[in-house]
Amino acid sequence: MAADSQKKATVSSTVEDYLKVVLKIEDMKQRASTSRVARHLDVADATVTDMLRKLKKVGLLEYKPYYGATLTRKGRQMAVRILRRHRLLEMFLHQVLGYGWEQVHQEAERLEHAVSDLFISRIDALLDFPAQDPHGEAIPDARGFRQVEDDLCLSEAEPGSYSVRKVTNSDPEFLAYLDKVGLRPATRLSLQEKAPFQGPLKLLPESGREPVYLGLEASRSIFVLPLKDRPPASAPLPEGRASQGSVGRPGRGAGKE
Amino acid sequence: MAADSQKKATVSSTVEDYLKVVLKIEDMKQRASTSRVARHLDVADATVTDMLRKLKKVGLLEYKPYYGATLTRKGRQMAVRILRRHRLLEMFLHQVLGYGWEQVHQEAERLEHAVSDLFISRIDALLDFPAQDPHGEAIPDARGFRQVEDDLCLSEAEPGSYSVRKVTNSDPEFLAYLDKVGLRPATRLSLQEKAPFQGPLKLLPESGREPVYLGLEASRSIFVLPLKDRPPASAPLPEGRASQGSVGRPGRGAGKE
């Protein structure tokens, strides 16, 4: 009964990347307009117009000309699947093959389209079902459920104590820099002051005694959790069951999608 | 000096597969004719004619119309590189992710084009620089050197004692069957008789007491090493330093390519 209701419907890696970008834009509560999608994928606007029409035709998204795209249930499902693969692969590269957190993204961007479901389930088990990737981003589970991300953008934060939750930027240079100054997931830091007029933030990471001055723009890709205020560099994290960047706040209130 | 003599010259995964097939055919001492290449890749002859002309133009092979292709130094180098990737990946899937030897080929066929050089060198080290893949085939080293394969095809062998060196067939069904009857690399066996008129071979693998009757055709993909004749199922292997299917006869007389 209901035999072919779930067709395999395999798509190209190009399509997978389009879906992932639309998901990312939607997650940022923005409109997935032609030009925004084009910028993320580094292709011409005209190319995107075309592709969005095709994706609408195969039911992976809605598309209103002069407005943009919205994922359908099926499109979102596929996008989340790729996101899961991407992040699991990043974690695998980091933990098993010793890649730096600034190296994983590029490789995962290709492998996410090439590995089989078996590969994914094997590395998932090997890593003991990780909940975050090396950048602190949540890994959707095998059913496509995503942890609610209730963190705060550093650019919006008031002076005080925080721990780094995730870094949403894949530029290797930038990540290497953050690593150097001691900013990575689970690092505690105190935000000491924010200069006015789009000025930089003065941070004190718990490691490295030197204060770090971070541009406002850069701070937009760092997300933090407020720490019950205590003298900086002392309070323990909520839990954090393991090694590495795994902050491990378990899926309290994990919601669909 | 001689700065750009080694251009990166990246090719598509399609081209990589063409080169690999031509290499395989040349290794079998056959002529890489249009139709033979087409059969290996499961594409139309016309497609191959076209591609061979393109590959000649970019200097990866020689192509004589109505004759076929011959790899150039550069083409062979690329082909061997992919072969190395393929076999290392197979070994990785088998040893680290627990794939069966009948499952590795298909996955490696895709991943060989997708992983980076870093990935390859990391798994190479993780596996402690393996010399054979799960089917017993030699893994070219990082410089592209290939071990000389001085084994004997079972279809050509006289009755006597042997050990399985490699199985050159990637059909999952067939490999699963061999596994079931206890035929895998490093298995010792006695070839008891060969029925005349293209008849089957009667084999006694050291494991499993039952004799195995193997079609002549099937026996063509099994390669063996003669054992200094001794009562079957007793003689130790030349060495065999490790677990699994790693027969480990080290590169005595490793030759170029």
Next chain:
DNA sequence: CCCTATTTTTAGATCAGTCTAATAAATTTG
């Protein structure tokens, strides 16, 4: 050496994904 069968190449098309340049719609602004 001719005729037939096989192999290979040529010709012409298709499909996915991309581009640039031209046009059109939507939005912002004086």
Next chain:
DNA sequence: CAAATTTATTAGACTGATCTAAAAATAGGG
């Protein structure tokens, strides 16, 4: 609100990889 600016679509073209059908070359058998 009309003009200017920005955003998006349309039109036309290209590349890589593939196919089918027709034509041509080669190889074998008498």
